Amino acid sequence: MSKKSKHGRSSVLPGSGRLRCHCGSPAILRSAEGLCRTHRPGAMAYVCSRYPACDSFVMAHPDTLEPMGSLAGSKLRRLRYEAHQQFNRLYESGLMSKKSAYLWLSVVVQAPMSHAHIGHLGDYYCQVVIDESRKLLQERMEQQNKLRKVSGGA
Ligand SMILES: [Zn+2]
Secondary structure (H helix, E strand, C coil): CCCCCCCCCCCCCCCCCCCECCCCCEEEEEECCCCCCCCCCCCEEEEECCCCCCCCEEEECCCCCCECCCCECHHHHHHHHHHHHHHHHHHHCCCCCHHHHHHHHHHHCCCCHHHCCHHHCCHHHHHHHHHHHHHHHHHHHHHHHHHHHHHHHC
């Protein structure tokens, strides 16, 4: 394993000390190994210092080690995962661009564009994203089918 950058400015890891779990305990940056089977080898996560009594964690960006959101327990992690899946379908389907999908997301979660990240959402807004993404995809598909019928019949 090779490391590209040295910790030049300080030895304090990003997020250390300032990131807290929703239970109030500080988060600790550690290997994600053993937390979840789906994580790639070498992945890092911010884990609640009370783990495993509190099983909340959030993945760290592989390059910057910045937390990908706020710490979440198993229920919220599942919800965020599902919200991501549903939301990604909006632009993966080609029905809208990634940019307009994110613009739409910022409206749905009532946050400025720069803060519209599913990793920061709580239960309520995750559910909103899941429901609204599904609805929007459905609408767009119906629209396209209608257009296809109109142009096909001419
Ligand atoms: Zn905790």
